[in-house]
Amino acid sequence: MKLPTLPKPPVPKRFQDSPVPPGEPDKLTALEQVKETGIGAAAWVDERTSLAGGVRWMFFRKVPKGTNWFYTLGSATMFAFVSQAITGVFLAMYYTPSPTQAYESARHITNDVFLGEFVRGMHKWGSSVMVILIFLHMARTFFFGAYKYPRELNWIIGVVLVILTFVMSLTGYLLPFDQRSYWATIVAANINGTGPLVGPFLSDFLRGGADFGATTLSRFYAIHMMLVPVLIAALIGAHLYLVAKLGTTAPPWLRADKDEKLREERV
């Protein structure tokens, strides 16, 4: 039985399958059969959901001339976030957010759990990688002037994303509950307390009261593994929707070139 097939996506001809020449047997190789089955499954889902149009709208986009490696920094940041989310789920399977057990559970992950040290290391170093990438991506969009009309809202969403990434770093730092993380977080909460107007309320909120204790740790854990990741994931969704809707900005040197030509034409 021939499986239903999806309509061809609007990709350049050279990437599309060439038709079988007339007279040649329509025999499928094992790989082609796997491909057909995949396409058949996708068509089955599409027939019931009409999702293919949305997927094509998101992924088969024209990009401006001059698009280069700097444009991959946003996706790299997203990859870092996904890696943090996956490694975080595995760490949460063994971590206990209690002042008497947190340090011991983190030690147990590193010393006893299969691949525990590796996953914990990925999560720890991955957090720095994400912060570095988000800054590089921000710098790329800034220096390419991508924050200007009509992409201001995407820039604002980006600013919220960068703040949420800092919140992840701050709340995650306390979780091993060793001397360094304990005292560093006390310093951070006190610094927050010196902020104008909202400062004292913010530090009280972070501590979960006037004192630093068991509530602080469970509060930081809940913020770190539930609240902020969900917010980041939702905002990345909105950010990417706007990227797909508005398209990406051409590099400034090409735009300058075009402006120059336009000016010449006008004279």
Ligand code: HEM
């Ligand atoms: C979790 C953090 C973030 C993720 C996953 C992310 C992801 C992306 C992706 C995949 C793109 C399209 C490709 C590219 O230009 O690299 C993009 C574009 C953009 N991002 Fe981000 N981004 C993040 C944070 C930020 C931040 C912090 C800012 C700025 C404050 C920002 C501002 C923008 C802007 C203005 C664009 C449009 C670029 C253009 O039109 O050329 N993003 N982002």
